[in-house]
Amino acid sequence: MHFGPHLLLAALEGLVTSAVLALTALGLSLVFGVMRVVNVAHGEFFMLGAVLAWAISTAISGHPALGFLAALVLAPLIVGLIALVSERLVLSRLNYNPEATIVATIGMLYIIQQLALTFYGPEARPVEPPFSYRILLPWFGYSGYKLSIIAASALLLMATWFVLTRTKIGLVMRATQYDSETAQAFGIPVDRVYAGVFALGAMLAAVAAVLIVPISQAHYLMGQDPLLLSFIVVIIGGLGSLRGTVVAAVFIGLSDGIISVFFSPTLAKIIATLLVAMVLVFRPQGLFGTASR
């Protein structure tokens, strides 16, 4: 294969990564933006989504699309419920103190990971894709399912954008983000908004995981890379900015896809992590964000 088609393949793979990453990072960004909580367990919600997708799709017999669709609906709901319960039981009682919540979410990370290992096991398990149509390009055939991931993610991102900017729910969320005390004074049930946002963030990660699991595989440690990458995306895109998150996700996904084709993945990770740490040190509002209030 020549360089051009090779690059196109790397770019397509990168776009699939970006699509999933944008959803996951958006969840992290929403939770941080509205609640000021750094959710270290976010990657574990992603992992839970994938593991549940495996469990649901194997439980349902018949056409693989049936099991997949059930997983796409049920897995995020279950994950959202788990997030809701843990928010009510733990985070709300800490009054959203940033340091205490970080420690608590680290605790959640260990608990979820260990429970997944105990009940799901150390194996990586595949989920059958809902359809296996291949699109034939002049140089190579490309999985139609992967392209549909990009479309599904774009759709979900637009839906989130619509909810945030054009509906009453979004208005309430933005008001809480802007000034939670004043919002409370205006009769907005701030604690319920927080609980909802935390669940929503976890659900976005779970949806992303269900979408990716037919082409990657469910494993109990799979939450670590998405967590790191989401942090990177959210930091570069500017915290709490939807547009910045999407732009950064596409940028990181594409460069990750292209760099890992040509360089050692460890070296790529070292450079990426170091660069992001430097962004955080010297330009904490993000590359695309405006100066913080």
Place this chain on the structure above:
Amino acid sequence: MKEASPAKAYALHLGVIALLFALSFVLLEYHHGLLARIMVLAVFAMGYNMLFGYVGLLSLGHAMFFSAGLYGAGLAVIHLGWSVPAAFAAGLACGALLALVIGLLALRTSGVAFMIVTMMFAQVFYLIILYFAAWTGGDQGLVVPQSGRVLVLGDTSLGLTNPTVRYMSALVLFSIVLLVTLGTVRSRYGRVLVAIRENDERTKMLGYDIFSNKLVAVVVSGTICAASGAAYALLFGYVGSTFASVQYSILPLLWVLLGGAATTLGPLIGTLFMYYVVDITSGYTSAYLLIVGIALILLVLFFPRGILGTIRQRWLGWLP
């Protein structure tokens, strides 16, 4: 908080050291070895407490300082054939230098950004260890040869593999760091650190240079952690990338939270307690991370002051 007379505070700490010395002759072999390890790791926790407890800076990357000492000392013995004191010094120097660089960068941020930046730098350090697997042994790690772990003092040579020598070396390091910590927190400088933790704006207004005071604290904390790492490499003879992973940045946080942040003896108590909890439960289940997770959540929810912090608040106000 009531102020202790210096004699009372020092008597308590010397008493603890004497108790640990006496235990060396009573303990069964298994617990003897475990306690030596706990004392070395308690030094790690004390280094962490210096920054977290007294300055209020929550770092999620202290594994890099521990492993800088670990690899600094271990690799000096393995590749360069240095003597034990020289290798220990090399470990300290690596930790101090790394802490200086990280401090200069990370202290430009605060709060949540500080936690994430330190975590990312530690991750970079961890990946670098994996990337240079030819020298560091990667995730397999390296064994420090027994021949290199001999401390020569004048005419006598002490093998650090001998359990008694190992225990006493760990105790010496622990005692020095404990007394240095006690001295520091009772000094003028220690009070400035607490003032920064409580209200940095006001401390700044009183004319103190916040940045350089914090930087010194980061370097001191990093060097103490590196001392623990260097001692670990020399006493237990193994260096591995696990010690640089995120988990080893979380563990000192857990130990300090459990024992009581900003108490001088808290790190020892937290490390001791957690080590035995994990040791006992690992007999029943392999899921020890589950216990770490539950312990973290229960601590921040119901017990944010830790064991000694609560005792100080309720009964013994003079506890340093």
